Amino acid sequence: HKTIEGNGYLYPQFYDRTCPKAQEIVKSIIAKAVSRDSRMAASLLRLHFHDCFVKGCDASILLDNAGSIISEKGSNPNRNSVRGIEVIDEIKSALEQACPQTVSCADVMALAARDSTVIAGGPSWVVLLGRRDARGASLSGSNQNIPAPNNTFQTIFTKFKLKGLNIVDLVALSGSHTIGFSRCTSFRQRLYNQTGNAKPDFTLDQSYAAQLRTRCPRSGGDQNLFSLDPVSPFKFDNSYFRNLLASKGLLNSDEVLVTKNQESLQLVTQYAQNNQLFFEQFAKSMVKMGNITPLTGSMGEIRKNCRKINS
């Protein structure tokens, strides 16, 4: 049974014979996409995370509404927020030209996350391959399993543990917020009414908070964008961790890493001091995240179009 269903293992050489140019194709389209839109690296990194936390890294996030499928794109974490799907489409169509029905959409996202990190100046790692694509999506899983920015430290940590990830992974992977942007709506509560008593979050640097309020008012401006790391929003570095120690983490979920748990505070401090240590751990944790319950062997399928299941 196991051999028919696949042994569950991914390996780097999976496409070496069947699509030797696969990695080259992905990399060149990512380079083009990021040169058009420098935020794209961040958006593609996040896409892989939002896929892997829902039913595993199986490209469930890419499916559009159709028949009995209710797209994950409409979930709270994804709606008006998830980006980069057109780039995955562009890569997939180039791959279909080169090697029809060979490279899964789930693997494309894993490669895109790595290449995006590298292009932004972050670490590289060897991407394990051989994931297959789901024949369904889970809107409820997307709403429940992906941590929300106003979740408590415990809730966020529990959501990571449910995916087999530990506190080291949580802190290192949160370092992704060294690039990319957040909408006002994702952190407004901190600026005006943190605990329901009409007071701001006093663990947020008050001059930074005042600056944020100018473009993130009490009401309106929901979609206004703010860099998660204002020091170097397009550079993948450890500046995110230094911001946290200066009480300048943008999201509540960033801030709790330094205020609610000793072990995570210690990790933040280490990564703030040692970029190399952060890079090495980030790479390891990305491989671990990419290994969340993949479909392998004859499970699932290789989609022709990442937005829909094969008919």
Ligand code: HEM
């Ligand atoms: C620890 C729990 C996490 C929470 C609560 C969280 C939450 C968020 C939120 C609220 C945003 C802004 C979305 C918006 O307003 O449109 C965001 C952006 C982002 N997140 Fe996270 N995140 C977490 C972990 C991660 C992880 C593990 C990764 C990647 C491995 C990641 C990568 C990103 C990136 C790169 C962006 C910027 C995306 C862009 O500019 O398009 N996040 N995150």
Ligand SMILES: [Ca+2]
């Ligand atoms: Ca998924």
Ligand SMILES: [Ca+2]
């Ligand atoms: Ca940065």
